[in-house]
Amino acid sequence: MNTIGLFGVLAGSAVAIAFFLSSFFLGLKRREDPQNLWLGLILLAIGLRVGKSIFYFLLNDMAPFGLALGFLGLASIGPLVWMMVRHASGFRLENSWNFIIPVLGSVVCYIVSPSPWETYLYESATILMSIYLGFSWWYLVNSDKSIYNSWNRRILIMATGVLVALAYQHFADSMMDYAWGAIVAAVFLYWVFIQSFRFGVFPKGIAVTLPEQIVNQVRDAFENxxxxxxxxMNLQQFATKLEVPSYLVTRSVKQLYDRSFPETLNHFRVEEIKQMLLDPKKEHLKIESLAYDVGFVYPSAFYAAFKKYTGQTPTTYQKEASLLSA
Structure with a gap:
């Protein structure tokens, strides 16, 4: 096997790892933390872009389709990283404009192939990715330091490394140079795979006896x-602040409150706002403002959580509680 062939095998393995991690985060891990939606999609997008080269050279008859998928992945990486860094809990309509270029560009890429326009489209998508990643770094560095030191930073490092590798490919003069770009991108995917073990991403096969100190630490973080x-706030940020592996936080929460981490988060927020709704000193404040004060980012998420845990809307709860106390 020649060097380019070896690089192809290594890059192909990295793409498989990206798809595996993506399916894991979009499936099992998404139930633990809604923000894993973005992480899973980022890995999927990177896998599509790195896999484009392999697809292009192995299945030349389907090159237009492979190029379109590669463009969709490349142009989506930046917006997805931005969504993750901003701690968006799910896809919302107001975020959809970020993905107009990836979708329309992939269609155009499929239509014009084969054509020199493919190169221009990919170069434009790479520039777009660099702009999004630049803003993401700026936002992350200027955010809370516990967020900066979290899993988000490692994903941003991976995305930046992939960007450098893909940008290098645009200047490649030979197939070997192009292959080097693919292998560098693959190295960052391997690195994230290794980091996922360090961060306790995968469930442990052996039962773990939770240290009482960690359980008490988690309880104190919620109750005091x-x-x-x-x-x-999400699982990774919470774990980072406590300096406890995320899987131990998840198990401690389950032991203490018999709920998942997101459910426990919302439960405590709802209990907090229930007290605020009955406080005469806060009657002049808007309910949405109170929801923001207890950690909810979106009003729709607050109203859904409140209805889930109380069976009532906040206004109905407030009125009924006032009548009972009269």
Whole structure:
């Protein structure tokens, strides 16, 4: 096997890892933390872009389709990283404009192939990716330091490394140079795969006896420190603040409250706002403002959670509680 063939095998394995991690985060891990939606989609997008080269050279008859998928992946990486860094809990209509270029560009790429326009489209998508990643770094560096040091930073490092590798490919003068770009991108995918073990992403096959100290630490964080009130709080941020592996946080929460982490987060937020709704000193405040104060980012998420845990709307709850106390 020649060097280019070896690089192809290594890059192909990295693409398989990207798709495996993507399916894992979009499936099992998404139930633990809604933000894993973005992480899964980022890995899928990178897998599509890195896999484009393999697809293009192995299945030349289907090159237009492979190029279109590769463009969709490349142009989507930046917007997806931006969504993740901003701690968006799910896809919302107001975010959809970020994905107009990836979708329309992939269609155009399929139509014009084969054509020199393919190169221009890919170069434009790479520039777009660099702009999004630049803003993402700026936002992350200027955010809370516990967020900066979290899993998000490692994903952003991976995306930036992939960007550098793909940008290098645009200047490649030979097939070997192009292959080097693919292998560098693959190295960053391997790195994230290794990091996922360090961060306790995969469930442990052997039962773990939870240390009492960690269980108490998690309880204190919810009941006394009230970390749930921090905007955009998620499992990884919570674990980072406590300096405890995320899987131990998840198991501690399950043991303490018999709920998943997101459910526990919303439960405590709803309990907090129930008290605020009955406080005469806060009667003049809007309910949405109170929801923001206890950690909810979107009003729709607050109303859905409140209805789930109380069976009532906040206004109905407030009125009925006032009548009972009269």
């Amino acid at each position: 420190q009230k970390l749930f009130k921090e905007q955009g």
